Amino acid sequence: MRRQIVVRSTSLVLTVFLALxxxxxxxxxEPITIxxxxxxxxxxxxxxxxxxxxxxxxxxxxxxxxxxxQPGVYTGLMQQLQVSLAAKRPxxxxxxxxxxxxxxxxxxxxVILDKxxxxxxxxxxxxxxxxxxxxxxxxxxxGIPFGVSTPVMFYNPDLxxxxxxxxxxxxxxxxxxxxxGAIIKQKTGKLAVYLxxxxxxxxxxxxxxxxxxxxxxxxxxxxxWDSPQAIEAMQMWQDMVDxxxxxxxxxxxxxxQAFLSGHIAMCLTTIGRQDHMRKNASGxxxxxxPVPRFGTKPLATATGGNVLMIFASDPAQEKxxxxxxxxxxxxxxxxxxxxxxxxxxxxxxxxxxxRYLKPFFDEAPMMKAALQTFPYARPWVSFPGSRxxxxxxxxxxxxxxxxxxxxxxxxxxxxxxxxxxxxxxx
Amino acid sequence: MPxxxxxxxxxxxxxxxxxxxxxxxxxxxxLVASATLSFYDWNLVSPTWAAVGFANYRELAHNRAFxxxxxxxxxxxxxxxxLTVLVPLLLAVAVLRVTGWWRNVYRVVLFSPTVIxxxxxxxxxxxxxxxxxxxxxxxxxxxxIQGPRWLSSGSSAIWAIIIVTVWKTFGFNxxxxxxxxLAIPAEMYEAxxxxxxxxxxxxxxxxxxxxxxxxxxxxxxTFILSPQNLFVPTQILxxxxxxxxSNNLGYLVYQLGFEYFRVxxxxxxxxxxxxxxxxxxxxxFYFAERRVHYGR
Numbered sequence: 001m002r003r004q005i006v007v008r009s010t011s012l013v014l015t016v017f018l019a020l021x022x023x024x025x026x027x028x029x030e031p032i033t034i035x036x037x038x039x040x041x042x043x044x045x046x047x048x049x050x051x052x053x054x055x056x057x058x059x060x061x062x063x064x065x066x067x068x069x070q071p072g073v074y075t076g077l078m079q080q081l082q083v084s085l086a087a088k089r090p091x092x093x094x095x096x097x098x099x100x101x102x103x104x105x106x107x108x109x110x111v112i113l114d115k116x117x118x119x120x121x122x123x124x125x126x127x128x129x130x131x132x133x134x135x136x137x138x139x140x141x142x143g144i145p146f147g148v149s150t151p152v153m154f155y156n157p158d159l160x161x162x163x164x165x166x167x168x169x170x171x172x173x174x175x176x177x178x179x180x181g182a183i184i185k186q187k188t189g190k191l192a193v194y195l196x197x198x199x200x201x202x203x204x205x206x207x208x209x210x211x212x213x214x215x216x217x218x219x220x221x222x223x224x225w226d227s228p229q230a231i232e233a234m235q236m237w238q239d240m241v242d243x244x245x246x247x248x249x250x251x252x253x254x255x256x257q258a259f260l261s262g263h264i265a266m267c268l269t270t271i272g273r274q275d276h277m278r279k280n281a282s283g284x285x286x287x288x289x290p291v292p293r294f295g296t297k298p299l300a301t302a303t304g305g306n307v308l309m310i311f312a313s314d315p316a317q318e319k320x321x322x323x324x325x326x327x328x329x330x331x332x333x334x335x336x337x338x339x340x341x342x343x344x345x346x347x348x349x350x351x352x353x354x355r356y357l358k359p360f361f362d363e364a365p366m367m368k369a370a371l372q373t374f375p376y377a378r379p380w381v382s383f384p385g386s387r388x389x390x391x392x393x394x395x396x397x398x399x400x401x402x403x404x405x406x407x408x409x410x411x412x413x414x415x416x417x418x419x420x421x422x423x424x425x426x
Numbered sequence: 427m428p429x430x431x432x433x434x435x436x437x438x439x440x441x442x443x444x445x446x447x448x449x450x451x452x453x454x455x456x457l458v459a460s461a462t463l464s465f466y467d468w469n470l471v472s473p474t475w476a477a478v479g480f481a482n483y484r485e486l487a488h489n490r491a492f493x494x495x496x497x498x499x500x501x502x503x504x505x506x507x508x509l510t511v512l513v514p515l516l517l518a519v520a521v522l523r524v525t526g527w528w529r530n531v532y533r534v535v536l537f538s539p540t541v542i543x544x545x546x547x548x549x550x551x552x553x554x555x556x557x558x559x560x561x562x563x564x565x566x567x568x569x570x571i572q573g574p575r576w577l578s579s580g581s582s583a584i585w586a587i588i589i590v591t592v593w594k595t596f597g598f599n600x601x602x603x604x605x606x607x608l609a610i611p612a613e614m615y616e617a618x619x620x621x622x623x624x625x626x627x628x629x630x631x632x633x634x635x636x637x638x639x640x641x642x643x644x645x646x647x648t649f650i651l652s653p654q655n656l657f658v659p660t661q662i663l664x665x666x667x668x669x670x671x672s673n674n675l676g677y678l679v680y681q682l683g684f685e686y687f688r689v690x691x692x693x694x695x696x697x698x699x700x701x702x703x704x705x706x707x708x709x710x711f712y713f714a715e716r717r718v719h720y721g722r
Contacts, residue, residue, distance in 0.1 A: 079684050086470035107471060107687075191558075197578075199665060251577050251664075254556050263558045386469060390686045400668035404580050 033064040034312065034320045035091035037081065039073050040341070043276045048340020055336065056327045063320045074100055074306065075199050075389070081108070085311070092312035093321040096143055098134055099200060101307055102382035103389060105142040111310040111318055113141040123326055126347040134379065135307040143307025144325050147343040149272045150301050150373040151196075151206050152366070153291050158284045159265040163187040167287070170266070174236060174292045177266070181246035184265045192246040194255040195237065196269040197403075201395045202380055203268060205302035207233035211294045215302075215381040221424060223383070225395055226417035233294070234402050235409040242405030249403045270304050271370035274342035278366070288366035290373045301373055302380040305343060331356050344370055387423035394420045457700065464694035469687040482694035492695065494670045495678040499653050502588050502674060506652040509592045510599050511645055517596075518603035519633070533604070540597035548662035551590045552577075555663070580671035583664045587672055590659045591652070599644045606640030607633070642714050650707060675699045 036053075040046045046069060053065045070077035074097025084090045085108055096104045104110070113135075117124060124132070127145070135143040157167030163184040171177035181192030195203050204225075205215045213229030216222070224230060240247035248255055248264055259267035261282050268291055277286045293299050308325050312318040327333045334345040335356045342364075350356045351371065361367050383391040398416035402409045464482055466475040486492050521532045539547065554561045555576035563573030574582040610633065618628050634641075657676045660666055666673035666681065673681075679699065683692030 075685070079687075082470055082687055083684065107469065109471075248558075249575060249578050250557065253552060254558075254577070257553075257556060258558050261559060387686070390688075393681075393685065397667070397669045400580075403578075404668060 031062050031064045032316055032320050033066055034093065034317050034324065036065050036067045036324065037070050037077055037091040037094035038067060039070060039077050039095055039097075039306075041069060041071070043280075044272065045275075045337075045341035045343075048337055051336050051340065052328055052333055055332070056324060059327070060323060063323060065324060073097070073198060073200065075392070078104065078389070081311070085109070090311040092317045093308055093310050093324060095146065095306040096309050097200070097306050098303060098380040099202065099382050099392065100388070101135070101143060101309075102137055102384040103386075104309060105137045106384060106388075107386060108311065109313070110142065111312070111321075113144065113310070116322060117141070120322075120326070123329070126349060127329070128346075128348065131346045134303065134305075143309040144329065145305070145346050146308045146325075146328065147272065147305035147337070147341070148346055148374075148377075149270045149304040149343050150370050150377055151203060151268055151291050151304065152271045152274075152288045152369040152373060153266055153268050154259065154273075154277055154286050154288050154366070155266045156259070156262060156264075156281070156284050157287055159184060159188055159190055159262070163265075170287075170289050171292050172289070174294055177292050178240070178244065178246070181240070181265070182244060185244075185246045188265075190262075191248045191258070191264045193240065193266040193268070194248040194250060194259055194264045196252055196255060196267070197250065197399070198252040199396065201392060201399065202270075202302055202304055204234070204395065204399055205380055206268075206291060206300075207237065209300040209302055209378045210291070210297070212297050212300075216383065220384060221421070221426075223391065223395070223417045223420040223424065225398065225420070226414045231410050231413055234399070234413060238402045238405055238409050241403050271342045271344070271367070271373075272304070274364065274366045274370075275340060278364075286366065288369040290369050299373065299376040300378050301376060303377040304380055335360075342367065342370070344374060348374075383420075383424065385423065385425035391420040391423050394423075460693045461697050463690050464697050466690040468689045470689050471687075475690070478690065482691045483698070485691065486694050486698065491670050491673060491678060495666075495673045495675045498584055498672065499656075499674040499676075502584060502591075502656055503649060503652045505588050506591055506595075506655070507645065507649050509588075510596045510648050510652075511641065513592070514596045514600035514603050514644070515637075515641070518600055518607055519629070521600075522604065522607055533601075536600055537597040539594050540601075542594070544594055544658040545662060547594050548590060548659050551586075551593075551659075552663060555586055577664050578668055580668050583668060583672035587656060587659045587663060590663065591655050594659075595648075595651075595655055599648065602640060602644055603637070606637050610636045646707070646710060646714065649710065650703065653703075 036049075038045075038049055040049045049067050049069075053067050056065060057063070068091065070080050072079065074095070077094060078096070078100050081090060081094055081104075090108075131145050131148060132141070134145040134148075135141055153170070155167075155170050160167040160170065160180075163180075164187060165180055165183060171180050177193065184190060184192045195207075197203075208215050208224060208227070208230045211229040211233040213227045213233070214224045216224055225234075237247070241249045248258060250258060255264070255267065256269070256273075258264045260277070260280050262284060271288070274288065277288075290299060291301060308328070310318055310321045310325075312321050328337060329346060331347065331350055331353070334347060334350055337343060338345050338350075338357055339360050345351065345357065351361050352358055361371070382388065394416050398412050401407070401412050463475075465477060465479060467478045467482075468475045517536060521529060521536070524532060557563055557573060557575040557578075560573075560576075562576070566573040576582050576586040614632050614636070615628055618632055623631070653674060653676050656674045657680070660672060660674060660677045661680075664672040666677050675695070676699075679692050679696045682688050682695055
């Protein structure tokens, strides 16, 4: 009887033990799923994200990527991210716009990536220092630069022809644009130009850099929207809308629609839209050139795009997120990404490599405009401190007031800069 | 005897308990939490809340965006209340004069905007508002009128949002008016006609007074809900811009809380708005109840 009890209890213990082991083994074999948040809508790189996920999962059967599109571009993603962090359910990895990296790095718990420089030195080879610097703040690596974009000027050659202008010689300076724009307006009755007006100040920073100003003083204590260069550039924009009436003052969606449907001759926006522009221009073949220069001043544009930051606190999730970063920046991943969007690859040599992006660059002439601009790329300045998001909004509101045309640019920009500078960390 | 009364009262409270508990947890507790939070500075993520006293309220009093949003909300509430009370009433009266199959067709057509998702409706309106090739401005051009830049002009953006909100919400009030009109006894109209009353007199002296409870309900719900109905079109069409021209109180609270992550500041704004609407609703009930005929 006693023996029977011992046998039975031993077998019970063994059964339970084996069941537990089996469960653990089954768990170990289950793929780990990580959330990846991005801003790529179906018309803005969404299909490329899906292709990246498909190829990555085929190569890494142990990792599943739950990709989630977040509306409202980088600001919208940031808002959702802050809410998810408050709920303690952040994604493992997310795209953070260059304009928001300082805010995210300063406010959110995340993984500092310097340790991977030691453990994965090969990954960092081929990414230029000036590009990697976009993810460095206070000497630490907070994110890996992923999408790198420049603003370019898309144009409709048919409207140039209709105005009696040579479509092979679009404006290279703002003076030329004003002159040719007036002719386009007069001869075709169409608007000449639209500068993008989304919920950010990327193109505003491009105008300020381009006219020789700085969006933020070097000591980080003063917002540079009240500099003479900024005032001159923004006043020019106001005059194009309000005085000469050659430029459109429209919301972003309206502006892009109007350009693609042939109502506006030129459109300054990101090269990241080139695939969408190429496929959706109605009845004309879009072309692209670098954004106009200010007189003899050298070209200078704000660099758009994002870094990938890891928010996972679980080591297994973090490891999977790092594998994802390595893949999307690998030659294979970057090729899918650049082809599907128009973003430039951080590894510039891929553009001339016949195995990867050379055939694409040869067949996509609009990409040349981005490549020509790339050497002149300046940072898309991110305003530091806990009030950085408010500063951006103050500057967007200032632009909106300027384009309404009720007051000249100078007093609006002086007031906005004063208000914004007061919110910078002392 | 007191024991029985006590037991009866206890049973009453017991029946009330589930609803009272849910209301306490999901309505009153958030109100208290929000009011408490309004005295702190917190960004949703930070582990600590910094006590700031009345600083959030003082800052709010000096915030241009808050006063603009207040004016816009008042403007929109007045316009929405006027339009979504009057338009559905006139339409309901007109539709009930149509007989047969067409009456149902009109009812379906006029109610259909109500069942469309607001986000989808806004996407359609986004296209219709396009200043260069949208349907509205194209029609206005045929009439020789230069249409506005609906969404990017400070003077028209708030009206664009009001138009979408009216279009989207009037169908609900229309159905309520139809029910209200059908409930008026037909013999009252017959008696009026026998006495030689004109159609206008019938409307003025029978329809309007007997419809008063319906109108009160429509008026109150529209007034209270209209600021909330503004949120989605504001978010999709203008994000409160250009330069705050189409902002409203509900959206401002969202901006302060979830765009700038100043949750304490947003709570201060929410508390002020709550008190404002509480007062307005109390005044409305007090005056409106005195002018309603219930047909008894």
